[in-house]
Amino acid sequence: MRINFILALAKFDGYSWLRRAPATTIGYTSMPLALLFLIYVLSGGRLVEYAVAGGLVALMSTTAIMVAGSTAVFRIQLRIQDLLVATNATKVEYMFGMAVANLIFCVPGLIIYAVLGLYFGLFTPVTVLITAIVLLLLTVAVISIAVYVGSIFKSISSVWTTASMLGVILTMIPPTYYPYTLLPKPILYIVALSPVTPASVILQGYYGLAPVNNYMFLVLFAEAVIYLSLARKYSRWGDN
Amino acid sequence: MIEVSRLTKRYDDGTVALNNVSLKLNRRITSILGRNGAGKTTMIRIMSTQLKPTSGTVKINGLDLVKDRDEIRKIIASIPQEIAPWDVASPQEHVEMFLSARGLKRSDIKHLAEKSLKELGLWDVRDKAMGGLSGGMKRKTFVAMALASQAEIIFLDEPTTGLDPISRLEVWSALRKINGTIVITTHYMEEAKELSDEVVLVNNGRPVMQGEVRKLLSRFNGRVRVEGPKGKYKVADSHISYMRIKDAQRLLKEGYSIKQISLEDLFIMNGGGAIED
Numbered sequence: 103m104r105i106n107f108i109l110a111l112a113k114f115d116g117y118s119w120l121r122r123a124p125a126t127t128i129g130y131t132s133m134p135l136a137l138l139f140l141i142y143v144l145s146g147g148r149l150v151e152y153a154v155a156g157g158l159v160a161l162m163s164t165t166a167i168m169v170a171g172s173t174a175v176f177r178i179q180l181r182i183q184d185l186l187v188a189t190n191a192t193k194v195e196y197m198f199g200m201a202v203a204n205l206i207f208c209v210p211g212l213i214i215y216a217v218l219g220l221y222f223g224l225f226t227p228v229t230v231l232i233t234a235i236v237l238l239l240l241t242v243a244v245i246s247i248a249v250y251v252g253s254i255f256k257s258i259s260s261v262w263t264t265a266s267m268l269g270v271i272l273t274m275i276p277p278t279y280y281p282y283t284l285l286p287k288p289i290l291y292i293v294a295l296s297p298v299t300p301a302s303v304i305l306q307g308y309y310g311l312a313p314v315n316n317y318m319f320l321v322l323f324a325e326a327v328i329y330l331s332l333a334r335k336y337s338r339w340g341d342n
Numbered sequence: 343m344i345e346v347s348r349l350t351k352r353y354d355d356g357t358v359a360l361n362n363v364s365l366k367l368n369r370r371i372t373s374i375l376g377r378n379g380a381g382k383t384t385m386i387r388i389m390s391t392q393l394k395p396t397s398g399t400v401k402i403n404g405l406d407l408v409k410d411r412d413e414i415r416k417i418i419a420s421i422p423q424e425i426a427p428w429d430v431a432s433p434q435e436h437v438e439m440f441l442s443a444r445g446l447k448r449s450d451i452k453h454l455a456e457k458s459l460k461e462l463g464l465w466d467v468r469d470k471a472m473g474g475l476s477g478g479m480k481r482k483t484f485v486a487m488a489l490a491s492q493a494e495i496i497f498l499d500e501p502t503t504g505l506d507p508i509s510r511l512e513v514w515s516a517l518r519k520i521n522g523t524i525v526i527t528t529h530y531m532e533e534a535k536e537l538s539d540e541v542v543l544v545n546n547g548r549p550v551m552q553g554e555v556r557k558l559l560s561r562f563n564g565r566v567r568v569e570g571p572k573g574k575y576k577v578a579d580s581h582i583s584y585m586r587i588k589d590a591q592r593l594l595k596e597g598y599s600i601k602q603i604s605l606e607d608l609f610i611m612n613g614g615g616a617i618e619d
Contacts, residue, residue, distance in 0.1 A: 110442035118431040122471050181425045185487075188390045188420040188497075189443040190412070340392050 104195055111199025115172060116206040130168070131211035134160045138218075141279055149280070151222050155305045156278035158215045162237050163298050165208040166244035167269045169200050173252030174261035176200070177338075187340035194334055201245040224309045232308045236301050236322065243297035243326040244272065246333035253337035272296045277303065281312050294318070297325045343368045344389060344495070344525070349398035351384050351547075359384035361547040363398070367525060369539035371517065374527045375609065376544035382527035383423055383499055385544070389525065390420035390497040402495060419444065419491035421484045423499035423527070429473030433464045433483040436472070440487040450492075458490035461516050478509035485513050489520055498526040502533060531605045543609050550612040555605060562603045566590050570598030575610050582610060 119126060134157035141153040177183040186196060219225045225233075251268065255261045276299035277285055285293065293299045300318035307314035344367040351360040359381045376382045387393040389400055391411050400407035405414050419440075427436060437455040446454065459465045462482045472480055481504060488496045501517070502510045514537050517524060528534055534541045535555050543551040551558060568590045573581030584607065590600050 104445065106448060107442045107445075110439045114428065114431050114435050114439035118428070118435050118471075122430045176428075179426065180428060181422050182428065184392055184422040185420070185425055185440065186443050187392050188415060188418060189440070190415050190445045191443040 103192075103198070104190075107191055107195050108199040108202060111196065112202035112206065114203070115176075115200060116203030119203075120206055127207050127210045130165050130207040131161065131214065133164060134158075134211065135214065137279060151224060151309065151311055152281060152306065153279055154215060154218045154222055154224060155309050155311065156280075156302060158212075158219070158233070158237065159240065159298055159301045159305065160273045160278050161208050161211045161215065162205075162241055163244045163273050163301075164269050165204055165211075166201065166241050167248045167265050167272065168207075169204050169245050170248040170252035170261055170265040170268075171258070172200050172204060173249055174255065174258045177253065178256070178258050178261075184340070193337065193339040196339070197245065197249045197333065197337075200249070201241065205241065229308045233305060236304050239322045239326040240297050240301040243322070243329045246326075246329035247272075250333045250337045253339070272298050277306070282306055282315075283312050294321055295325075297322060297329070300325070343401075343403060344523075345399075345401040346385075346389070347399045347401075349385075349388065349400060350396045351381075351388060351393065352396045359547055360388070360395075363548060365542060365549050365552060367523075367540070367542070369523075371524045371526070371538045372540045372542060373534035373538040374525065374542045374544055375529065375531070375534050375605070376527075377529065380544045381547040382544055384547075386420070386497045386499050386525065386527055387422075390418055391415055392420065392422070416445070417494040418497065419488050419493035419495075420497040421488050421499065421501065423503070425484055427472035427475075427480045427483060430471050432467075432469045432471060433459060433475070433479070433486065434468040436483050437487050437490050441490055444491055444493070446492065454490040454492065455486075458486040458516075461489060461519065462486045463512060478505050481505055482509060482513060485516055489516050493522055495523045495525070496520060498524065500527055500529070502528070502530065535605055541605065543605075543612060545609070545612060551608055558608055559603060559605070562607075565603060567601040567603050567607050568593055568598050569601065570596065577610055582607075584611065 137160070138153040138157050142150045247268065248265065251264050252261050255264065276293045276296050278298055282290060282303045290299070300322035303315050303318040304322065306312040346363055346365050349360055349363040350358070352358050363385070374382045374385060384393065388395050388407070389402070391407065391414055394408070402414050403417060407414060434455055437458060438451050441451045441454060456465070459468050462485060464479060464482060464486060467475060467479060472483065481502070485498070485501055488498055502513050505513065510533070517537065538555065540552065540554055541558070542549050562584070564586055565584050566587055568583045568585055569580050570593060571581060573583040575582045584603065590598070594600065
């Protein structure tokens with residue numbers, strides 16, 4: 103894996119955009135922050151810690167799912183993927199480059215949530231480490247889904263529609279903004295197909311908002327590995 | 343050296359884009375000429391490892407296109423026909439990203455990008471977003487990528503389409519300075535004639551003629567193209583025939599016009615019709 107190329111692609115796709123249109127970051131951050139505000143108002147502040155934990159997870163997963171749109175634009179509209187296919191760049195390097203490019207946009211959001219997490223006393227050295235691991239695994243899993251979606255459709259509008267729908271399914275149905283203990287176990291296992299579910303369950307547990315469920319680490323790790331392998335095998339990369 | 347043997351490409355919808363093509367390309371600059379849909383782009387996409395052939399073999403500098411794909415990708419650079427710039431990135435960011443994808447060292451990337459951007463007159467706009475540049479500058483940025491690539495073999499699919507005459511000359515000048523072998527597709531006769539050491543005329547998925555332009559045309563020394571009310575070939579609204587100068591002069595009185603035989607005529611004689619749009 104060539105880190106130089108991953109960073110060059112991230113600079114080309116993400117940093118160049120951020121430099122010339124910094125307001126784009128607002129789009130990536132606005133939805134989780136709006137939900138945080140809504141939950142704060144509706145729960146009278148009682149569920150705000152859930153909203154902070156859920157907001158972190160939602161921010162990373164919605165940013166990751168946006169990679170579907172970027173890869174579709176590069177493949178269908180700009181044909182930059184064709185340009186790269188005939189080089190030494192690999193599909194996985196391309197995936198990670200596009201991922202880092204999109205993650206650049208959620209940095210301001212991450213900073214806001216870091217401040218909120220500190221304010222509400224969610225962070226200790228252990229929970230910071232756990233959060234970093236969970237967000238990394240979550241990002242790998244969701245980006246794999248996004249890259250696959252971005253590579254299979256013939257039109258960009260189909261990719262955007264599917265990505266928007268997936269964004270809702272992946273982030274709103276799982277226990278992102280509410281305690282996972284509210285879900286009956288069979289339903290929890292079903293929604294655990296979305297990597298957002300194990301990520302939320304782990305963070306809620308370690309933030310002291312719900313019982314710790316370490317099995318969800320296995321689920322999240324397995325999903326990251328499986329979704330990455332599937333994307334690597336089945337997402338389109340040239341004709342090969 | 344590129345050796346193509348019995349190459350066929352059949353797409354999923356049944357379209358046969360290339361039909362049992364065999365040819366050797368070993369000159370410095372080769373132009374593949376043909377009308378839209380003749381198979382030029384399919385040929386260049388296969389040779390540059392973007393498409394798999396249905397059958398047949400392609401060898402590039404002795405490496406097999408299918409078995410040695412990764413090795414081939416180290417020695418080639420390919421700029422697709424329909425590529426468009428990422429509007430928020432600059433020409434320099436485009437070139438540097440491409441060089442990084444090709445695996446060049448970071449220390450070389452800056453230097454090569456600067457050299458190629460200067461060569462193509464893009465240095466002053468190197469840091470501007472592509473969205474604000476003219477169509478010619480956008481196209482030249484892609485040629486700058488090829489120029490900087492250091493590849494042994496460069497494939498350019500219609501590199502000058504949409505360029506104004508001055509930009510086209512700048513691109514030709516830059517291409518002549520590339521050290522490697524260049525294969526371009528074009529439907530501009532003048533470009534093929536001015537730029538190439540060899541041309542391959544393609545029609546209906548098959549090469550119909552190959553060679554140096556001068557040698558190909560020399561076969562018709564003493565003959566001219568005659569256009570008038572009647573002729574052997576009908577191309578758009580024109581009726582065209584080819585004959586000796588002596589015979590053609592007699593037709594002048596009947597309203598026929600006479601022209602020197604060009605590359606386009608070779609194509610018409612081989613059943614291709616007019617090439618340039």
